[in-house]
Every structure is written in C-alpha cells, then in structure tokens.
Amino acid sequence: MGIEQFIDNEVKANDIVLFMKGTPQQPMCGFSGQIVQILDYLGVPYKGLNVLDSDELRQGVKVYSNWPTVPQLYVKGEFVGGCDIVREMFQANELQQLLKDKGIPVKAAAQA
C-alpha cells in the first residue's frame, strides 16, 4: 500500500486524525502540542500519527494535503488546517461548531 493510500485510509477511517510530531501523550513540537491541548480540552477522541516515526509519512502528508508543515488536523476526512488555523477556529468557537456539525460531540464545558 502506498503512503497516499495509507493516509487516505487513516483520515477516512477515523473521525479525527492529527498528523503531528511526537504523540498525544508526548508532543515533540510546540505547535503539535497546542492542537493536542485543544483537542483534549474539547474532550474529543482522535488518532495521533507521529510523522517523526516515518519520513515517508512526513513527506507524504505534506503532498496529500498540499500543506507544507506539520501538524495537520483532519475531521471526517476533511483537512481543517494547521496550528494557526485550528487555534483561530477554536478561539472563535468555529472548531466546536465544525465538530458538532460533523456529529462529534464536544464537552459542554468547552462552550465559550
């Protein structure tokens, strides 16, 4: 299976996928860590994929998304953005709305 097929499967098989440096338990980059904090705060389940484990994955996801940096957040197969966009959306309550619209419940405490 090629890397593109692998990525395609992952983002379609999981409601929320975060391509990141490190793991949700141990982020290895401040930008990845910020998205982990946001997702944890919202209390939504997600799958973290560590691009530091695989150079093929690291390069592959940049091509797949046409996006030059990691982290990258996917919701229901759709690319939502990198750290800047996700943080901006979270602060504007748009991320919470997007998740709800996609049928993913967020914690009530997360309502700003």
Place this chain on the structure above:
Amino acid sequence: MPMDAGEIERLIKARIPDAEVTIRDLVGDGDHYAATVISPSFRGKSRVQQHQLVYEALREQMGGALHALALQTGVPEA
C-alpha cells in the same frame, strides 16, 4: 539560515499583489516570524485556501530558509 522580513513580504506580494502584509519577527532571530496577510482576493476562500496561497508564494522557503511562520489571513473590512 535566517531570512529577511522584507524578503518574505516581497515574495508574498509577488504572488498576491493586492495583499496588505504585516510581519513580526517573533524572537528577533530572523527565523521565527508571524505574518498577517489581508487581501480582497481571499474573499470567498476558506482559511485553508487562503493559507495555501501564501504558502505557494513562499514555496521554496517554507521549512527551509524560513523555519517558522505563524500565519493569519483575512479579507479587508468592508
């Protein structure tokens, strides 16, 4: 390898001529920048699409000469 803020602005404007570009050097090392790019041409585009346009302008530099660029985009206030 650090990169000059003026060069970043020049590259963005080469791709998006009507852009209003503001760049801040976050830690003063010429390597970590925050850029705000406002352009009428962003209207009707998603945030991802807006950022992709800026990244296209900086294609060779992203991840290389330019280590970190915090990016915010938008359209001018009506």
